[in-house]
Amino acid sequence: MNEAAAADGAEGTEPEVPEIDLPGDAFDAVLDALADRDPDDPLRFEGFGVARDAGADGEDGDDAAGGYRLDPADGDPRTGLTERELHAALADRAPAVTDWYAFERVVGEFGPRRAFLRWLEDADGATVATRYAALAEGIERAWGELKITATVTDRGERRYDVRHADDAGVPVDELDAYDDPLDARDLVKRDAKGRYRPLKTAPSLAGGWVFPDLGPRDAYEAVETIYPATVANWHREREGELDVNHWRETMARQSGIYGVVKTWDRGEGYEHVNWVAEACCDDSQCLKRREWEYDDDTDLDVDGGDGAFPCREPCSVVVSAARKWTRLESEQPRTYEFELTPSEKEQVEDIIDAVADGRIDEIREADTKEGANRYRTRFLRAKLFDDEGNFAGVPTDPDEDDEG
Structure with missing residues (x-):
């Protein structure tokens, strides 16, 4: 079921809700909550409320005395309910x-975990009946390269399947299954080719694994382990509390070997920051949506991306790359002359584009029409490189070459 399925039922007739048993833990939690509330302060569920009955004889909650009241949203209250009668009334309303x-007892705290788990099933926009009907089939949500499927048991318990989106539909027994969310720490270290992933939000997460049966807290822990701080920052943004640190203030904090980056901001405008953002902060390179700009008053000229979770400041990968580019850009430009055919010029452009976009592996060896084709590129190297590896026979530092 897609992520919109839960909302679809709300537009028409109320869907058929699966049979739900009321577990003893849930009923005990209701009694505990009522014990701490005044009779005129009912505990509210969707469609009804329950309270201690101030007019009943005997101690509140005593099975013989009848110490509870049920307040339906569309009918007259039922008063003087015994604990057994209250249990029966709540069992009839077990989904709510x-x-x-x-959410109140298992998930608990009002914060990013609760907001995220409610978002997974559109709990703030769809009715319980609509959601439980959808959960019975499985509600799917995307989070970066993850596919998260939420389901409900016959006791109303939430269970979550977390896996790579590329493994959607693959049977669990064909994937490596895990039950400890901290096992995700090893899964995110390397990409499918075994290369280290310095940026956890890069779109290079390897698949072939699944957490097939996580509870709410463990599901949240797994997602935050795979994509650290993404849920927390997503929640801050939803609450209007995302604290953004822009380029200039972030670079002003750099020291040591990274302090050189600050020299880029001395009267040279911010064109270089556009280049950095275009290189590092594109959807093809990072799943975050860049919210930081040059400074509070100056937006960058490049798009920040469409990711679900925000990027609140330049990350360590951006800072490290900017340090290297700062040193490279400090070099004085020189003029080099090359003779290229029009096709060779276009081929150089194709090679740069293919490397920058990560498309080299997609270009087939037999497809020599592609400028970045391996054989065609080797032919260009054989034709244009001299024995010292200089492109078109032109040394990088012609003056030093002349002196030699």
Whole structure:
């Protein structure tokens, strides 16, 4: 089921809700919550509320005395309910009660974890009936390169399947299955070719694994391990509390070997920062959506991307790359003369584009029409490189070459 499925049922007739049993833990949690509330302060669920009955004889909650009241949203209150009668009334409304229990007691705190898990099933926009019907089939959500599927058991418990989106539909027994969310730390270290991934939000997450049966807290932990701080920053942005550190203030904090980056900001404008953002902060390179700019008053000229989770400041990969480019850009330009055919000029452009976009592996060896084709590129090297490896026979430093 796609992520919009939960919302679709709300537009028409109420969907058929799966049979849900009321677990003892959920009922006990209701009693505990009522014990701490005044009779005139009912515990509210979707469609009804329950409270201690101030008019009942005996101690509140005593099975013989009848110490509870049920307040339907569309009918007259039922008063003087015994604990057994209250249990029966709540069992008839088990989806609403277990929904309350899942988020209020199992998930708990009002923060990023709760907001994320509710977002997964559109809990703030769809009714319990709509969501439980959708959860019975499985509600799917995308988070970066992850596919997260939320389901519900016959006791109203949430279970989550977390895997790479490329493995959607693959049977669990054909993937490496894990149950400890901290195992994700090893899964994110290297890409499919075994290369180290310095940027955890790069679109290079390897697949072939699954966390098939996680509870709410473990599901959140797995996602935050795979994509650190993404849920937290997503939640801050939703709450209007995302603290953004722009380029200039971030670079002003750099020291030691990274302090050289600050020299780039001395009267040279911010064109170089556009180049950095275009190189590093594109959707093809990072799944975050860049929210930082040059400074509070100056936006960059390049798009920040379309990722679901925001990037609040230049990351360590950007800072490290900027340090290298700062040194390279400090070199004095020189004029070099090369003789290229029009096709060779276009081929050099094709090679640069293919490397920059990570498309080298997509170009087939037999497809010599492609400028970045391996054989065609080797032919260009054989034709234009001299024995010292100089392009078109022109040395990098012609003056030093002349002196030699």
